[in-house]
Amino acid sequence: MKMKIGLEVHVQLTRAGTKLFCGCDSDYRVYATNENVCPVCLGLPGALPVPSKKAVILALAAAMIFNCRIPDAIVFTRKHYFYPDLPKNYQITQYEKAGGAPVCLGGEFEYLDPDTWEWRKVRIRRLNLEEDPGRSVYPEGSIVTSRHVLVDYNRSGVPLLEIVTEPDIPSPRAARAFVEYLLLSLEYIGAVNPRLEGAFRVDANISLEGGERVEIKNIGSTYEVEKALLYEYKRQKLLLENGGQVKRETRHWDAVRRVTKPLRHKEEEEEYLYMPDPDLPPVLTRPLISEAKERLVTLPRHVFEWMTSKGVSREVAWSIVQVQHAAQLYKEALTSGTDPRLLARFIGVDYKGALKDLQKDVHDPGNWPEPAVFRKLVEYVQTGAYPLEAITGIVIPKLAVNPQVNLESILPEKASNVEEVIRIVIKENRKAVNDYLSGRRKALDYLVGQVIRKVGKKAIDPRTVRELLIKILTGERERRERNS
Amino acid sequence: MEDCEKTLSTLSRLARLELQPEDCEAIESIREFFSTLSEAKRLVEGKQPLYHVWETESHLRIQEAYHQVNIKDLMVEVEEGFVKFPWRGKQ
Amino acid sequence: MTTIYQQLQTGDYDPVEAFEKAWERITRHEKTVNAFITIDDYNKLRVKAEEASKRIRSGEPRLLEGVLVAVKDNISTSWLPTTAGSRMLSCYQPPYNAYVVERLLEAGAIIVGKTNMDEFAMGSTGEFSAFGPTRNPWDLERVPGGSSSGSGAALAYRAVDLALGSDTGGSIRLPGAYTATVGLKPTYGAVSRRGLIPYANSLEQIGPMARSVIDTALLYKVISGYDPLDATSIKGPGIELERLQPADPSKLKICVIKEVLEASQKQVVAAFTRVIEKLEANGADVNYVSLKSQRYVLPTYYIIAMAEAASNLARYDGGIYNCGSLKMPTWEEQNIRVRSMLFGREVKRRIAMGVFVLSEGYRDEYYVLATRVRRMVRDEVLGLTRDCIIASPTSPVQPPRLGERISDPLSLYALDLATVTANLAGVPALQLPIATTSEGPVGIQLMARPWGEEDLFNTGLLIEEITGLRGVYAL
Incomplete structure (x- = not known):
């Protein structure tokens, strides 16, 4: 059954050096809890965000990899929702419909499918540069049941690149190849170390012919991208083949049980009260293009x-x-x-x-x-x-x-030493030499073995020994024939 | 008035604020005051929004200096380094 | 009347003497006026004044050595609480200093305390402080103007020499007008906002307040400048204090906004017209002009300000800013309880209205429309200020009596009729006193092109000469 897959990949710019809007470290993993924080990433009153030049350069370089149309200016917007890991209760991102301008206004990317050695094309819908929230831990159960929530703000404000594709990917395996090649490309421009824990997360959407689009959230590795999509493909296929309907929904990938599960529906429509961030005037891209280009060498x-x-x-x-x-x-x-x-x-x-x-x-x-x-x-x-x-x-x-x-x-012993060993072996094994010379070819194997044993564990190629032995013994035979 | 109460409950939910029915009058009059701006629509036809007064006067951050904050100095409950908040409560 | 600037220049400023006199006035009047939310410890301040005196004697005074400064309580200080006039922040002491506070300390100023203000700078009278209203030292039954109410009042009764305010839509200039003090709303981007607890970021600036034009310029010189840690900060031309001098009236072109004049009280118009006529008599080119966008500035300003406010104040969720007293079992209940209990009524209204103008279905009709009108306002003001100083009364009325305007929000917003334009357009605006009457003081507002602060100060010096109102004070 034909399918269409689109992906939304969130990649941390772990190698940006600093967080997106402050001087804290972009690679927060080495710090003790809440020790990589400052007034800006804690959202303290009066603290002001200033975009990191390096993060913007890396995002622009990424946009160039994807052959994006790059806007003249990047405009940050605020997206509001109340959550303990979001210290300002808004996230700074870019939302086009509310006056924002993302890093990429559409592009095209080719990734290598190592199964077929084909370069496959994917259209890129957009690229956003935004802040990662802090990390929440639910000590007394899950997000749904815990009485309290514990927050570590070390991750708060780390630059996050959101890459959204059109539904151009033909299979779960190709989706994996895409993500792998994407991460590799971002690693090459010095944006990310994709092997760091939590450096990227994937949301995938998949639709089969005759079914609605289903989104799968929270996929943490490239291997699981393939597994989750394959599971979802099979689930939807079975449904459709049995005359059922695939409804539009959002599901969650449970990496432990290896199944996708429906997410509870939100009672209210989400309302994010988007607005351009008044602290962040548009960032002009033109003066940054050549520096970004250098990263694509x-x-x-x-x-x-x-x-x-x-x-x-x-x-x-x-x-x-x-x-x-x-x-x-x-x-x-x-x-x-x-x-x-x-x-x-x-x-x-x-x-x-x-x-x-x-x-x-x-x-x-x-x-x-x-x-x-x-x-x-x-x-x-x-x-x-x-x-x-x-x-x-x-x-x-x-x-x-x-x-x-x-x-x-x-380095092993050189071949010149081996020749000496061969001469010794010839002297010590007259009977085998005579046997060989009189036509018993098996005797040669014995002699090769003797040489190798003498050389001990030092490297030697049996073929070289054999060739050398034949050469020397042939000389011996000719000498004998002359003498007789 | 019924309309206002509906608005009030929506705003209350989005802003996470309790608003009182007596706020209705103020909110209605402010809303009316805001609506007078619609007269200006014809004057701004084709004009783009102005979100930042100098529009493109901006700069990026290059230096890495920053001011670390000790989380314990803030008015928060800290548990093993984490900041602790209520979440779902007793179920 | 000698100015602080003159005293510093001549070496007549004695920090210990100045402090002791100021402290005496604080002891006498502060209880009634309520200009401060926090005053630093007497002994600590006295030690600082002595150190400053020593530095002056040793011949190494800095620009503001020993000068007594009050700082509005929405400007972060790491050693004094910073409440923004709200119960929400009554336990908050910032872990860092605002950029302008660092500049003050570097210049040798003594920060006496943190001044009272409308909660989160939302108000025009000073009555919306969680710490009680400030009274006007010129008439204790009247308001001192807001939101930098305490800074204006502290200057008026000489608790300090200089003060910092913040101006989102007139919050420096209205207190200036009502307390007969001078105040500048600088060009947007001239003074770093780092450490200023925001009300509406795209509109506001921290600015200097004083009892004379030259002292205002002096404080402006200290606090202005490029800050790499504020993305909206701009490298400006700066000012040279030595170069400032009363403007030559024959080279002065003044544009009076007809619409503001028409909307102003008789006594205000009379005082204003007297000054303008004198300027004209001295050779100034006075024009009465119409500002097409004037009738839209108030709704435009309030829509934008409330939208930004709703966003900025979302962070006060009972998590980090909570004196620990309000505990609720769930996150959402705690958010609602803390916000409902610790924000004042006007703040809650403005948050609600800000959310309203940003919400789906209304955003284009209100918020986006307002930002488009803002472009029209800005362009019109930029055009007019190219060769003209725009003049108008700072406030259409004289200081209202306490309680007069708190019940009807629209009558409160109307006080900002003349002031919000400069914030929408980003241009600098100077307020200075032109009359003190039995109904309270009257002020004039001058607006100039971006970075036209020098023109404003020079024009201000000229008007000071005409009115003689330099260094006036009450009580």
Whole structure:
């Protein structure tokens, strides 16, 4: 059954440095309860909001990613509702119908669907820059039952970007791909670390042919975007197939029970008494455009297409692009003589895989070596100094344990030493040598084994040993034939 | 008058204020006073609203300095660092 | 009559002597006048006055060294409660200082106390304070004007040398007119609003009040300036006190607003006309003009002010601002109970009406229409002030008697007929006294182009020469 999905993604600009309208920290997670607060984000009388330049620049950069029509001025509006986590009892946002002007007046965004390697198009309806409320805890039950509410205002005022799409997304899986690519793009422009707890929330709406639109609120991860939508798709499909009706409603995603549940209907129509914020004159965008543009120098798509143009497979390229630091490393490590595919493999498959095996964070730059190290590794293999297996099987896993280690100290013995070992083995195993020379090919396997055993646990490629052995023994045979 | 009581209850709900029936007279007369502005409609045809008197005179914040507030200095009940408010009460 | 500015210039200002005399007057009159909500401790103030005297003797006085200043109680001070005249904030002491308070302290001023005012600056007479009405020192049965009622009254009975007020629709100028003091509503953006408990943000400014034009200019110089932490603050040209001098009447063009004159009481018109005729006789070019938008300014102003007020006052929900006395079992009940109990009647009315003009179905008809009319008003005033000082009586009437205007809101709003225009248009407006009669003082209002404060002060100095009303006081 055909479906239409639209999304509303709220992303915190965790890397804006400060809150949207005051100097408190935009990444509040490291603070003790209510210790990242000031008169402005507590809404004390007389405290005045002043928009953070960086937050506005990041929002404009985001608008540019989405190819938005950007208004000449951004106008903030107040949205009123009484809630303990909203210290002024209004939220500063942008609402067009009440004289506000959002950051984006409509745009278009292409995201990568890694199932098909297609770039899919989504129309963006608008982008709002607004304040996050504080965090509420309900100690004696739930939001519906608790006697009291406890509030931590550390989050109050953190810049929040609300991204609203048109219903252009064809499937739950595509919705997930969209959100993932969206977050990656925002990470690339330095707006957000999407892996921080609570850094983004998604509301999704889905309608099936012949049914009304249903909104699902409160989805906290990209994985759950797919799960929640899939659940809702199946629920609606079953309803429609059994002759039922899908009514227009808002449902809540219960991440624990993995179901969507209807939200209680509000008795009264919401009335937000919107008005332009008189403390915040319009912010002219034109003088900020060039600074915002600077943040778009590297986007995931640029890196991906550049890598695949160098012959890197899409899978490996995507694996690298998903880790911003890996993409950066790749760009820095690649010089004219470096094999782009081999380098991509080392970074995107072997090293990233080794980090995952060690359960280390692939996004932490501290877990990665310098670009020169990768360049060296590629060079070793290209010049034949070390076999590929030695690098992937031995060096990279060791490097992943300690990326700052001196590369020389973890390199295996070089092949020249192996040749000496082979000569010793030949001397010590005359019988096997004679057997081989008289035509018993299995004797060669024995000799290879002996060499490897002598080299011990040091890296060596059996194929290299075999080739070297054949070369030396062939010389031996020719000598004997001459002598006889 | 019935109209006014309806208005009163709507305003009361939105503003979270108890308003008394005797406020009706004042509210009605202020509303009438406000309505006189409709005469000006023809004079402002095509004029945009003016929300900020200098419209685009604005600036952004660059410096990071701020003034931290100790939540305990405010008149609030604090529990383990959280500010505590009544919510649903006894059910 | 020497001004504070002159005394400071000549070195005649003795902070200890000035303080002791002022304290004596406070002790004698404050109980009757009720100009202050909070007065700082005598001993603390005395120590400050002594320190200031020392600094003057050592030859390092600052611009306002030891000068006694009163601050309206909606301007945040970290060491004194700041109530905005409301029971809602009777337990509130801000954790920070307003920008203007920081400037005063830097300049060496002594802040004597926090002055009485209409609750949240909503009122034109000073009668809507939760801490009791202020009386007019010129006639104790009359109101001193509002909402900066205490600042005007404190100046009039010489409790202080200078005072800060705030002006949303006339709240500095009406008390000025009723107490025969001088007050300036600055160009919007000239003085930072940081720390001013807001009534209607897009309209209001903090401004200086004093007993002479030059002292008003002196205080303006100290408090004005660009504040990066107020998004509506603007880098202005500033003023040079040394350059101020009475305007040359032959180069003065005055535009008198006919509509305001027509709506004013006979005695007010008479006093006003006397001054205007003298100016004309001295060579000023006087024009009687019609302000097309004059008839719309009051509803326009009140719609916008109440909408902003409803929004600003939403935060007082019984959460942070509650003396802890009113506890209700649920959040919503607590909101309603605290707001209903701790806001005064006029504040509640204005919140209700503000919510009304913003609500679905009425917003376009009232609020948005008012903002469009505001554009018309602003454009007309900007056009007129390009080459003209606009003059009118500050108030259409002389100070009303206590209780005379509290029952009918419209008769109260009518007092602002001449003053709200400057707030709607953002331009500066100066009030100064032109007569003191048995019915109370009369004031003139001058409006100029944006950043035309210097023109206003110079014109004010000229009028002061004509009237001789410099440094007058009551009691």
